[in-house]
Structures are given as C-alpha cells and as structure tokens.
Amino acid sequence: MNKIKVLHVGKRIREQIILNDINLEFQDSKIYGLIGRNGSGKTVLLKCIAGFMKPSEGEIWFNDKKIGKDVKFLENMGFILNTPGFLLELSGFKNLQYLASINRRAGKKEISEAMELVGLDPKNKKSVGKYSLGMRQRLGIAQAIMEDPEILILDEPMNSLDEQAVEEIRNILLQLKEKGKLIIITSHNKEDIEFLCDEVYQIRQGIIKKIEKI
Numbered sequence: 001m002n003k004i005k006v007l008h009v010g011k012r013i014r015e016q017i018i019l020n021d022i023n024l025e026f027q028d029s030k031i032y033g034l035i036g037r038n039g040s041g042k043t044v045l046l047k048c049i050a051g052f053m054k055p056s057e058g059e060i061w062f063n064d065k066k067i068g069k070d071v072k073f074l075e076n077m078g079f080i081l082n083t084p085g086f087l088l089e090l091s092g093f094k095n096l097q098y099l100a101s102i103n104r105r106a107g108k109k110e111i112s113e114a115m116e117l118v119g120l121d122p123k124n125k126k127s128v129g130k131y132s133l134g135m136r137q138r139l140g141i142a143q144a145i146m147e148d149p150e151i152l153i154l155d156e157p158m159n160s161l162d163e164q165a166v167e168e169i170r171n172i173l174l175q176l177k178e179k180g181k182l183i184i185i186t187s188h189n190k191e192d193i194e195f196l197c198d199e200v201y202q203i204r205q206g207i208i209k210k211i212e213k214i
C-alpha cells in the first residue's frame, strides 16, 4: 500500500509565496485532480511531491521515507512535468529506448506495449520532429507508464489532444487506477477532472481547498 503525505508544505520563490501550508494525503487506486488558474502553483506542488523542487517549509513523505532526506525523488514514479523533451531526429521508439536506458526497467517489449496502449505504432520510423503535438503528448504518456510505475504524476496530460485521444487517455488512466496506481493529474478541463478524479483540490493564492464534486 503506497501513501504520499504532504505536511505543512510551503514554497516561496523570490519572496513570492507560491504554496502556503499545504496538507494532503494520497493513496493507491485513486486519481487526484489539481486545478487552479495559470501560475497558481500546481506544477510547483507536483515538482515538490516528485522531489524535483525543495519545499521552503514542511515535509513530504512517501510511505516511511522523507523525500529529499531518505530518498532524493519519489520512488517508483512515472511523470509528465513540463513538455517532455524528446530527441527530434529519432523515432518515438528510439526516444523511449534512450530514456529507458537510464533506469533499465523497461525493455523493447515494455516500450512497445506502452506505445501501443497510447495508440502509437512502435514500428513507425517517423522521427519525433515530424510528430503532431498530440502524438508527442501520447509519447510523453507512454514514457511515463513504460516502467509500470506505481505512482503517476501527470501535469496536464490531455494538453493538445483531440476529443478521441482525450477519451482514450481517460480510459487508460481509469484502467491504471483499477490496477492500483496512485495518479495525480492537473488539468484545465473541468470535464476531465469531473470524469476521472476521486478527489479534486483547487489551489488559489497559495492555499489548497478540497472541491466537492457535483
């Protein structure tokens, strides 16, 4: 059973308070949504949870390990944060192979399966530079799931996707939840959040508030 605890987390960037006393708890088999205006701090919070950014105050725990102390980064995590940077001259498959060589947890089979799941052909030799935005976004999702992580942190995973793709990705996320994954997503699309998330939180002026779903 995985649990993430965010305890009294604050973040200041150059005297600006981005996050103020954030307290949250996340667990397996659930999808959590973060909403808020542009610049409200959603990405900063996700980066703190992942261990890519250090909170100014407070602690983040992954099970019995403190992020930034016992472990550098959240363990067993797949993520999309910012636009995924791919090597434009290589195919999608080669890009994922390159990224998989870092952790050595995903081989050719796992990469192909992740690509097929998001509707990309692993045999397609087209270079990523010639991919549409939607194809790149799908590749980003394939990269996040190829190592079969227990935790998924996805910053606007539906960006640039058309209606059909959004529907497909929604179903994939729901399947992953059924498999026991802990998923945190941000979205500007209310419908995605309503449809997908078990719990929704809004960040406003650094403060987080649980939104009761209608």
Ligand SMILES: Nc1ncnc2c1ncn2[C@@H]1O[C@H](COP(=O)(O)OP(=O)(O)OP(=O)(O)O)[C@@H](O)[C@H]1O
Pocket (backbone or CB within 6 Å): 013, 018, 036, 037, 038, 039, 040, 041, 042, 043, 044, 045
């Ligand atoms: N590395 C950084 N250096 C300076 N300021 C930053 C940095 N990262 C974020 N900020 C500032 O923190 C605030 C929150 O940014 P963040 O990216 O978390 O917003 P967001 O809610 O994800 O917005 P969006 O919906 O546009 O993605 C913004 O004012 C941003 O300018």
